[in-house]
Amino acid sequence: MKTYQSIFLTAVLGSFASHSAFAKNPNIIVIFTDDEGWGATSVQMDDQVPESKSDFMQTPNLERLAARGMRFANGYTCHPNSSPSRYALLTGKTPARLGMTDIIERPGQETDPKRRLLTPPNVRMINSNEITIGEIIKQHKPNYKTAYFGKWHLGNNGPEQHGFDAGDGATGNGKGNQKIADDPKLIFSLSQRSVDWIEQQVNDNKPFFLEIAHYATHESSESLAATLQKYQNLPKGTRHNNAGYAAMTEDMDTGIGIVLDKLQELGIEDSTYIFFLADNGSMPGMNPGNTNGPIRGSKATVWEGGIKTPFIVAGPGIKGDIVSRVRVVGWDIFPTICDILGITELPQNLDGGSILPVLQDNNGEGEVTRPYDFMVWHWPRYVFNKEGYPTTAIIKGDYKYIYSYETEEELLFNIVEDIAETTPLNSQLPDKLIELRTDMQNYLTEVNAGLPTPNPHYSGGGTKVLENLIFYFPFEDNYNDMTGQMQTLGQNSPGFDTGKYGRALSLNGSSQWLDVLSGDYMNPDFSELPFTLCGWVYNTDAHAQNNSIILAQHDDSNSGTGRIILEKFRQSGAACLSTFLGGSRTTATVNNFPNNEWVHVAAVGDYTTNTITFYRNGEQNGDRVTINPFESCVGNFRIGAHKDGSKAFWSGKLDELYLFKEELSQSDIVKIMNDLWDKPMGVNNAFSNNAFVYVDPAKYSLVVNGLDNISALTLISIDGRVLKKEYFTKVINIGLINPGHYLLKIEAKNQPTVIKKIVI
Ligand SMILES: [Ca+2]
Ligand SMILES: [Ca+2]
Incomplete structure (x- = not known):
């Protein structure tokens, strides 16, 4: 031929x-x-x-x-x-x-339980031939x-x-x-x-x-x-x-x-x-x-x-x-x-x-x-x-x-x-x-084309997966995002206190917040992506501010602007859920946000129809609200305060904060509220330097975050055998790897090689 x-x-x-x-x-x-x-x-x-x-x-x-x-x-x-x-x-x-x-x-996302099929390997650069x-x-x-x-x-x-x-x-x-x-x-x-x-x-x-x-x-x-x-x-x-x-x-x-x-x-x-x-x-x-x-x-x-x-x-x-x-x-x-x-x-x-x-x-x-x-x-x-x-x-x-x-x-x-x-x-x-x-x-x-094959991890499509989860903060006496995608930087040492589930972030309402540094990999722009933010919040309203922010986003490239993804907003003496995604403030049509008790809140945004749906304790909070088109914003998140850091402080506690780049259904929100959720959990012994390794909930893959330009990931047995090597990806499939101790070698352009001990 x-x-x-x-x-x-x-x-x-x-x-x-x-x-x-x-x-x-x-x-x-x-x-x-x-x-x-x-x-x-x-x-x-x-x-x-x-x-x-x-x-x-x-x-x-x-x-x-x-x-x-x-x-x-x-x-x-x-x-x-x-x-x-x-x-x-x-x-x-x-x-x-x-x-x-x-x-x-x-990433290949080979182990995504939402996918019926495993996808074939992908060539990731021009072959020298x-x-x-x-x-x-x-x-x-x-x-x-x-x-x-x-x-x-x-x-x-x-x-x-x-x-x-x-x-x-x-x-x-x-x-x-x-x-x-x-x-x-x-x-x-x-x-x-x-x-x-x-x-x-x-x-x-x-x-x-x-x-x-x-x-x-x-x-x-x-x-x-x-x-x-x-x-x-x-x-x-x-x-x-x-x-x-x-x-x-x-x-x-x-x-x-x-x-x-x-x-x-x-x-x-x-x-x-x-x-x-x-x-x-x-x-x-x-x-x-x-x-x-x-x-x-x-x-x-x-x-x-x-x-x-x-x-x-x-x-x-x-x-x-x-x-x-x-x-x-x-x-x-x-x-x-x-x-x-x-x-x-x-x-x-x-x-x-x-x-x-x-x-x-x-x-x-x-x-x-x-x-x-x-x-x-x-x-x-x-x-x-x-x-x-x-x-x-x-x-x-x-x-x-x-x-x-x-x-x-x-x-x-x-x-x-x-x-x-x-x-x-x-x-x-x-x-x-x-x-x-x-x-x-x-x-x-x-032409020897790569073809999909059946995915043994396929769950029937019912499980939400990390693909659309931007961060998850359980605040178990630490600031760790358990997806491993975000690094955090405490400001004026927000503390921890008894949470809705386990421990929670505690904020004094006058000077504390938590900055979430997203890096190059994950900087969603909600003028182009759907979103869901949900979490348990406890507001003491100690300073009776007009608005108390749960999550805001900076705009890195367009200083002077920022977006409020979700806040508590007071109007005429009553308080409601609210967003400010550019243009003008959007508030829930029902004012119902009590002080001094745990409330589960969620905002679901749809950039295609310019609508926001609020949920309070798992129930839709008023009508779906239509607003001006969300304005573009790409940058880091701040938990508990406005991006300029001088106003709208949260007073009280925040727990179990989830941000997704998808619209969650009410039943998913209720599932999260009731802690009936497959949470992503970090990997032991894996945190050093800038590289953070986590495993997906079902232990189908390791994902490396915090390093740009990864050139190779190698999974090595304790006795030094190379078990798997993937190029130009931050994800390595471990679906067929037995539980135990391993080494992960992470090679990245312009970075010293990192070897981490991994427990699978
Ligand atoms: Ca917690
Ligand atoms: Ca294109």
């Missing part, structure tokens, strides 16, 4: 090499955006589908690009998630073949300069180690979320760096390849104030109406315009190819409308909304303003660029084919010849909050087949007649279903 593919591809590419002879050393730019949905720009991607352009957002520079290029009505990206999509684009191979089928930093587009260009066209600026998201070795003369290092999502007022999502600095580099190559008389990987339009929304104001004043669309997201999209488009202007100014517009696409579709919840146009699903799903994105190509020999209906995919870009540059000696086992014959056709017609007559998107994993479940999709001809590993459900659609994937044709076309299923299975076998 390998020999066949190699000869086959060489022959195919050889036949088209002459087409590109007229532009011997063209420049090539790939613009790769983040989480940008099909139909979420002002370019109508499909001339037969009016909803394939936004009814709100404006992207004039993409319109400009489309006017002189070819847009693909059926353009697909490589994967519904960032890292695998990037890896596939750089290598011309599918994520299934590459073994990277999730973002590199997501793989040849990137930067490397193949440098090998065959040594006069070319190469650069990759922006979001890398492929691990410790940045683009500079993978064939690019210039780059920004091993960047990821965090890099783009710096909230710089005049450089939202680093759009403008990224664009400026790109045009400076382009100009340098032109001055040096060097042809070039450049990938510009935008941090936009990933959550959270950032934009210039003026752009935001423009969209706040524009009439809302029926499908798109989120001003913040629209402003971010337009700012990114402005950044693209800076590059297009520079190409014109330098006189290289006609000798430069530009490929434009996104790494995956957009996220639900970002926008009450649907930023993926009329297609189904979103990021982290293999529905069309996860994998179909805007796809535009402009450059020499491409007639302007053409819509092609030929189906193309991100892993075609590698062989297409090779074809353009006349590189015929290609790596083995490419999945893509050159789309150059289509690009050069004045009607956007023609054939893309690939080693396979189908395309496979493999996503054997979970992201619950994005509705991501283990699935594989295959498209062949007009048909798409989706297999769900949890349910063994199969779906067959005609995606030409039914672009929204609403009408399964399983019973009408049983032979077609079997054909696609067989192709999919054979392909996954051939």
Whole structure:
């Protein structure tokens, strides 16, 4: 098979090499955006589908690009998630073949009892055997300069180690979320760096390849104030109406315009190819409308909304303003660029084919010849909050087949007649279903794709797990967060006293609080995540303050603001539960918060509907309250006082504080209230230096917190045998390890190696 593919591809590419002879050393730019949905720009991607352009957002520079290029009505990206999509684009191979089928930093969560299936191992960085587009260009066209600026998201070795003369290092999502007022999502600095580099190559008389990987339009929304104001004043669309997201999209488009202007100014517009696409579709919840146009699903799903994105190509020999209906995919870009540059000696086992014959056709017609007559998107994993479940999709001809590993459900659609994937044709076309299923299975076998397997820890899905638990403080004469995710720093020594269960935190109401340092790993933003805070509280109201805070959040990046997650608030002499999540204070509609007794309180926030539900002693406290949209806030928590530390002190005791990034049901809240809960408990002998190790409640995995950039975790027996080693993860599966004493070796970049004695 390998020999066949190699000869086959060489022959195919050889036949088209002459087409590109007229532009011997063209420049090539790939613009790769983040989480940008099909139909979420002002370019109508499909001339037969009016909803394939936004009814709100404006992207004039993409319109400009489309006017002189070819847009693909059926353009697909490589994967519904960032890292695998990037890896596939750089290598011309599918994520299934590459073994990277999730973002590199997501723990495997193999032992989560909510999951029916164990997920396969995930490759977490570029394999040194793989040849990137930067490397193949440098090998065959040594006069070319190469650069990759922006979001890398492929691990410790940045683009500079993978064939690019210039780059920004091993960047990821965090890099783009710096909230710089005049450089939202680093759009403008990224664009400026790109045009400076382009100009340098032109001055040096060097042809070039450049990938510009935008941090936009990933959550959270950032934009210039003026752009935001423009969209706040524009009439809302029926499908798109989120001003913040629209402003971010337009700012990114402005950044693209800076590059297009520079190409014109330098006189290289006609000798430069530009490929434009996104790494995956957009996220639900970002926008009450649907930023993926009329297609189904979103990021982290293999529905069309996860994998179909805007796809535009402009450059020499491409007639302007053409819509092609030929189906193309991100892993075609590698062989297409090779074809353009006349590189015929290609790596083995490419999945893509050159789309150059289509690009050069004045009607956007023609054939893309690939080693396979189908395309496979493999996503054997979970992201619950994005509705991501283990699935594989295959498209062949007009048909798409989706297999769900949890349910063994199969779906067959005609995606030409039914672009929204609403009408399964399983019973009408049983032979077609079997054909696609067989192709999919054979392909996954051939590329040795990792597949899910049954999870022996599966509990039926009823147990809440650590995934959504941000912290748990039992206050048993210590400040420890038992999930191990947060470190605490006592202020003016809050003490301990008899609690509702065991011991409780005791606060004097005038100077004490507890700061919770969240670090990089865990800094939830409740304008984008649901939450539940609950706990037992005892308020002496000694100082009769207007408000007494249970939990507040600082905003690290936007000083002067902070959020009150839950407080006791007095109005007209009575006291009630209250939140202050930006905008204005929200209070429970029932005033019922007595002094000098233990009360179990909870607040459940839903950022999608801007509502808060309060609970008191397990009962809903008044009506669900609708408020202004929660404002974004990312930063550390403070227990028992306002973030400025000079007001709203809690007077009394706090016990059993839980914070979740999910909406708990009333029955879950009652379960916690009654102490009928599987609590996470710390591991003995495991606390030293910065690294804190804990075991999940069912002892299925060890999790290491407090250290960034973990490069390896090794579980070693007392007699020195290596039992298990995991790379680039903070989680190691111990489901099959017998109880006993072990050593855990923790290796992290720029940190001394730590070895801890662990009791399992
Ligand atoms: Ca993405
Ligand atoms: Ca306690």
